[in-house]
Amino acid sequence: MARAFTPKVVTANDLLEGDVIYQTEDDRWSRELSEAELITDEAHAQVRLLDASRQANKIVGAYLADAVAGDNGPEPTHFREDFRRTGPSNYAHGKQETSTQPRA
């Protein structure tokens, strides 16, 4: 028996800034996990990952990350993804600074 599919988001890094970004349902890249498209169907997840991988001139290293539905959009299930959406804990740098949308 294959393991049951758990919900995912498509995430990557912005090519120029390196910042963590998430694929939205309307095909944008957002800096905020809460705006990501939460994918609950495995076949759809593969299609969305392919969509992302085609944008090699905007993004780097797209992959599917586990997430769950929260009150304000997707939430991470693992602490690594929690750090990725937040930024480092020793300085208020990265996403903890005043946000600007990525260029991708």
Next chain:
Amino acid sequence: MYRYSEFDTAFLAERNAQFRAQVERRIDGSLTEDEFKPLRLMNGLYLQLHAYMLRVAIPYGTLSSAQMRQLALLAEKWDKGYGHFTTRQNIQYNWPKLNDVPDMLDALAEVGMHAIQTSGNTIRNVTADHFAGAAADEVADPRPYAELLRQWSTDHPEFQFMPRKFKIAITGSENDRAVIKAHDIGLQLVERDGVLGARVIVGGGLGRTPMIGKELSEFVAFDDLLAYLEATVSVWNQIGRRDNKYKARIKITVHEHGIDAIRAKVNERFLKVRPQFKGADMNLLEEIKGHFAPPTFREASVASFESAYTNDPVFRSWVDTNIAPHKNADHAIVTISIKKHGQTPGDATAEQMRVMADLAEEFAYDELRISHEQNVILPHVHKSDLPAIHAKLKEYELATANIGLISDIIACPGMDYCALATARSIPVAQEIATRFDDLKLEHDIGHLKIKISGCINACGHHHVGHIGILGLDRAGVENYQITLGGDATETAAVGDRTGPGFAYDEIVPAIERIVDTYLTQRDSAEETFLETYRRVGMAPFKAALYPEAQANAA
């Protein structure tokens, strides 16, 4: 200080121009990431958790004030105003943008610096004793030889596609401050019958399979050393395992074949390689030595130093902790702690870098060093200048008197930055330092090295920490394993695991229990943590860490 030749300058300019064009082709879509990645890594550019990271080599940890100022400029102009000094005497910038990196590399080239071979399966930045050229206990300054190795290994055609990365460390002293036994090759300069050469250690390394290096040769004369090293790397390049990256380092090759078999192969290869070295390397070494001629040490009274030492307790505490003996009795080696309690180990702001550069220029014959322990060193300081240096350092939060103490922690960037990490290291280091500062116990505890890695690759050298901490991901939660009794010096040893790991909020209390146990067990204030551990063994520490297990066993 080594000064670039026309060849060096032209080589670097060409490499930087090539990389600029490669970045342009990546951005315009002509190169895919799969094509671009090996090219950027060759030039020290990683993609980490939140951003790109540029790793700049500081060859054998030596910097001039002009180079330090340029590092400050990079931090300010293209990063977030700081840089991170690493356990390999490199500096890392955590926030560069892809299209700025070619400008950063050009700016580095202006002061004879680069990021070449700070990544990839090549011979990496050669590290050296950070007291080189100044230490009282040194046979010879190892840096001219380290520079020769840098030139030999840079773009060496035979060594660009090796089984794995390769790290060389070199020291001129019996007291090992360069951790030579935890490197692929460790070199200790020794003199025999008036001939200078090196003892060659091979197959040390930390990471997944920690190994203490073994002696490949007790003495190789300088005339033969480069040929001997080429033979050694070449033997491994041929028989090292390429089937499994976890078994590819030379430590595994040495372990699988045995040191005697490796020595026989190296000797055989050496006979073939040796005739190719016709003495040009020795001529070059002579020339390089001229670049590292010691400064003319000034002569002056040390009365002002002695008076400050007697009258100012804060200065005295700093001198007792942060100053090491210099080969010239009126001089001293100053270690500047960039680990103020609660700060990130190894981070310096652009302003702090400039202050240290200014001090080097004014008082320290224009020289600075970066240590693998993530501090900055002024290697040559006349003692009468120490009070002025200390006063200036205080103004910029650089006067912490904690070298060799519990808050002088080595920590890798961990999951706050690193894409490979399995847990955080920096906040653990910050909290341990803050906790023991609050307890005001640091100086009473004395010499104690804590080293923290955020994954099994062990950039934080946890295996050789007196107390080592390894952060892991256990079922989706950060978990920290502790080792005790590790040693990074000439008596190198890999620490022993205490037992099950501790959760993030349990790790600092666990360290406190270990330290309490040491304070109870030591036979006098002079017995260090490591000495006590070697005398009493693991049992009392285990009892303090795992009281439930003891109760169950009773």
